Amino acid sequence: MTLADKVRSAGVVGAGGAGFPTHVKYQGEMEYVLANGAECEPLLYVDQQLMEYYTDEFLEGLNLIVGELQAKKGIVCLKEKYKDAITNIKDRLIQYDRLDIHLLENYYPAGDEFIMVFDALGRVIPEGGLPLHVGTVVNNIMTIINVARASRGIPVTDRTLTVHGEVNNPLTFSLPIGTTYREAIELAGGSRIPDFALVVGGPMMGSLEEDLDKPITKTTSGLLLLPPDNYLVMRKKESDHTAIRRGRSTCDQCMYCTMYCPRYIIGHQLQPHKSAMRAAPYGISDTKLVTSSWLCSECKLCDYFACPLFLSPGKIHGMMKKEMGEAGVGNTLNRDQNPEPRPYADTRRVPIQRLVHRLQLTDYMEKAPLVDVDYVPDRVKIPLIQHIGAPAVPLVKPGQRVERGDLIGEIPEGKLGARIHASISGIVAEVSDCIVIER
16 A cells, blocks of 8 residues: 555645645655645644654654655755754754755745745746646645554544633643534633634634634644734624725725735736735726636735735635636636746745734734643534545444544545544434534
């Protein structure tokens, strides 16, 4: 069985947020494998601590991927401020002929795979392309650790996440998939304020969530509790209608959103002041201008940092992409082109300290230490879709006994997807769009 087969069998998906089925990336040969350890979103402490405390398992996984793809080199890309992780990795790199390390500055969004490929390799991924178009595979740190475990037949049943913000005891820990947000918050000591807003994911790309009984999935990197009047929360609450109305009435075409756009900086023809702030509010019919919205990574740097008028180009791009997807309008841009980085590509980066200040997160910058919590919930609710692609097909029925690690959801025949496994032992109580297991 190949590594790709083992990874498919274990249900490994991209743990950085997108949830792309990992086994699909391990086809053919690649020149480089990049381990994405930037973790550039403030308040998240998962990957940097996994590299520090699970160094051997992480490097084992990276080396396996390099071998599977017959790559020239595997490169650990992490911020130079992660001193302890760097020390542990460098101490062990002598054991591996094809592994190396690349240090990143402390800026946002260093973890965007397009930016990371440019930073580490000096290569620009074509517009509408993927890292594979420049001979590269990029994997998140937790994904790579899950690959190492998959090589030993261990499926993905847990998720490591950070719980931070207005909690009494900010922590990073692993929980069974399907554990509720409410339980995770209680394990971090509960909220220290009576009313809070919950951001699921990082502060920049995460989303607001009101239902505390929703489940942790394979892609849940963090739960952040913030005051309801926090700048970031207020911006995330803005409706689509308000974003369009304010864009139409207020944008003065200063171009700050474009000049700070990470994709524009590396040479892509994404110009938010045009594609979002002109095309959407005024209905410009230039097809290439409109479809350039597909190039947006929705990092929200334009929304929460660059725009002096607090407008929302990134949000509008997201709306445009959704509408185009529903209408069957694809990307009209050319993947074979060779974009030229802007002359200031290495200098127009946003330091995390400035971003943290703008987001009103300065009071929450204490580290959330990685700890072991021996917690098994009485009930888990495991979604059949935690990934890009089609939902898994349930393999169990109500009343059936399952053990932790058992396969309970299969990839549909001929579809892109990922397997689902039981995260606790117990009895299947419900099968719908989720599989509910009770101890």
